[in-house]
């Protein structure tokens with residue numbers, strides 16, 4: 001272990017992990033803290049929720065990833081406060097940990113925009129637990145409808161997804177495939193063709209930052225595959241078995257909230273003015289103005305481009321931020337001046353389902369259909385952590401492509417973590433049910 005300055009990193013997501021790795025040979029002592037002992041590859045959470053992949057295939061133990069890094073230790077724990085004057089963080093169990101440099105990379109939680117009932121009744125897709133519990137809930141609805149077909153009339157097989165961004169689009173496409181290709185064979189006694197996937201979007205288009213051609217292709221493909229897309233539609237209230245859209249009501253036991261995120265509640269403990277989505281304003285080098293020893297990266301950072309536009313909350317922003325602050329720390333230790341962060345947009349992509357995706361790549365290159373889908377598969381395999389995960393995901397995808405089957409249809413919910421319980425209840429220490437009663 002190095003006896004250099006102590007760098008504490010909060011969060012072993014894309015940003016925190018990259019920062020930790022990039023400090024491997026720096027003369028510092030790194031302490032990486034996460035509330036889970038694993039890293040989650042969030043872009044594939046929807047595949048866990050739709051029974052295509054197992055939770056283990058998209059996650060990796062943090063200690064395993066960093067086991068060879070001599071200047072690093074990992075601490076399992078949830079950070080609850082940051083004292084930026086005294087330079088220490090406090091864990092939920094009361095432990096205080098001092099730092100010379102602090103890297104904040106705790107990401108985001110869901111944002112309900114104040115819509116009544118969302119927090120109590122919606123499903124979210126921000127963690128492995130939520131993805132597994134959504135999958136179990138969906139399978140449980142099919143089992144319940146099989147035992148009592150009258151439940152069909154009450155919307156047991158109706159899934160409503162709020163939010164037509166990449167998460168909503170990918171999940172909608174994956175769920176219609178799960179219903180029409182897999183569950184229809186499992187539940188021969190049920191009229192599975194009556195199962196509905198309804199995708200709601202507030203704005204006039206899906207995938208709003210994408211090119212109009214990509215948006216039109218996505219809309220057409222989802223509709224062809226059986227998704228009911230409703231644009232210009234707002235969720236006004238959610239109840240246990242109903243979603244209100246102004247005057248209209250949809251009977252459902254499954255509302256999935258993919259409509260937005262806000263920065264981790266840790267942002268509020270900094271006692272600073274925050275920007276849109278509770279993101280933390282940063283200086284050009286990603287440090288906090290007036291607190292040069294404190295860096296904020298990834299989804300929580302309100303870094304901006306030259307025109308003052310907030311950078312997108314995507315994995316690449318976190319990865320590049322992690323690399324950048326590691327470089328800045330090394331420069332500081334050598335007495336060199338800091339450098340401004342420059343985000344390099346490597347493009348964006350969203351998959352719609354089997355052989356269909358849209359990809360918007362650098363230099364204005366746009367793909368759609370099979371080639372975009374292959375590019376999507378390749379890039380997701382490339383960025384998955386761990387050789388074994390890449391191999392098993394590749395095999396799972398190949399098997400699914402050839403057999404039209406899904407291999408993870410276990411009705412086996414996970415106990416929500418204390419953090420997820422608190423996020424949902426909105427108060428610290430409150431107990432949430434094992435699974436929502438619906």
Ligand SMILES: Cc1cc2nc3c(=O)[nH]c(=O)nc-3n(C[C@H](O)[C@H](O)[C@H](O)COP(=O)(O)OP(=O)(O)OC[C@H]3O[C@@H](n4cnc5c(N)ncnc54)[C@H](O)[C@@H]3O)c2cc1C
Nearest residue numbers: 011013014015035042043079106107298299313314315318
């Ligand atoms: C369903 C979904 C699909 C997505 N798809 C894509 C995609 O296709 N492409 C793309 O580029 N981006 C995608 N994103 C966005 C991308 O995952 C995020 O931009 C990225 O994960 C942000 O990285 P981060 O390091 O800031 O935070 P995260 O990766 O969220 O990591 C935060 C870490 O901090 C930990 N943590 C949080 N609070 C605390 C605390 N108080 N104490 C201790 N630990 C804490 C968490 O456990 C977590 O490990 C998707 C996100 C979701 C939810």
